[in-house]
Amino acid sequence: MCETDHGVDRRTLLRGAAAGAVVLGGAAVGLGGALVVGDPAHASGFYNPFTAYPISDGWQAHLDRGSLGGIDYVMSVGTRLPACGGGTIQNIPYNGTGGHTVTIYHPNGYRTQYMHLSAFSLSNGASVGAGGIVGLSGGAAGAPGSGSSTGPHVHWHMINPSGVRINPLTYLASLGGTLPKTSxxxxxxxxxxxxxxxxxxxxxxxxxxxxxxxxxxxxxxxxxxxxxxxxxxxxxxxxxxxxxxxxxxxxxxxxxxxxxxxxxxxxxxxxxxxxxxxxxxxxxxxx
Structure with missing residues (x-):
């Protein structure tokens, strides 16, 4: 895992892509290769890891301006981003307007995405449990990996097994929004x-x-x-x-x-x- 932001320019990223892997935020990022969903035990403990941060743009606001939906939480660049549930990691550098994007493939068929990252913390295919750090937030206008973002934040949405983007807070409400008991x-x-x-x-x-x-x-x-x-x-x-x-x-x-x-x-x-x-x-x- 990475606690600091190691900047990587696009040229370095592309050189690494030719070799099959790059390093962002101190973690190797494999490009390509099949994803294998991790142990189902990682699926427990879905929760909202961003409750302490203000929402600058809610789900409906995204829809109103033509976005497929998302929730934007304001936080300073370099904030550690915990996984909202366990699963398997896929990193997508320079993902269009979303910038650096981490996707968590959950064993129940759902996917979580965090966008506008400044760094990734885990390699492609790595398993992560709920609360594990998957990357560092970004979003500063014009910074590498920020995509179309105009200010520091993380964009969060989920994708259901049918491939439809959904509001993660609605999903959590359907689960009751609970933490597992501690061992x-x-x-x-x-x-x-x-x-x-x-x-x-x-x-x-x-x-x-x-x-x-x-x-x-x-x-x-x-x-x-x-x-x-x-x-x-x-x-x-x-x-x-x-x-x-x-x-x-x-x-x-x-x-x-x-x-x-x-x-x-x-x-x-x-x-x-x-x-x-x-x-x-x-x-x-x-x-």
């Missing part, structure tokens, strides 16, 4: 699904406004610290968790089966108790 409750190992559920809980109840991407950072931790005021945390809301923050999390976990010490050192049993709290049905919905 941390049983194995005591915190992972992306647990953190997505934590971010969703913090979004619903404690003012978190970042993406539901399963990658905790300062915004996630600051919201966690706010939430932990109710469990004895008295330190600063600085997004840097320490033993006081984690001791408060253990106090929360103690209401959900954790029986260990309140020492601010998270271990498997602490994480299990926290995950039992997060696995409540009320924190499933994210749409």
């Amino acid at each position: 941390t409750e049983s194995d005591g190992i915190p992972g992306p699904i647990m953190w997505k559920r934590a971010q969703n809980w913090l979004r619903m109840e404690h003012g978190y406004t970042g993406p539901i991407d399963g990658v905790p950072g300062p915004n996630t931790y600051a919201a966690l610290q706010r939430a932990m005021r109710g469990y004895g945390y008295t330190g600063p809301i600085d997004g840097v968790p320490g033993t006081q923050t984690w001791a408060a999390v253990q106090r929360l976990a103690s209401h959900w089966g954790y029986t260990g010490p309140i020492d601010g050192v998270m271990g498997p049993n602490s994480w299990r108790g926290f995950a039992r709290f997060l696995n409540q049905d009320r924190y499933d919905r994210i749409a």
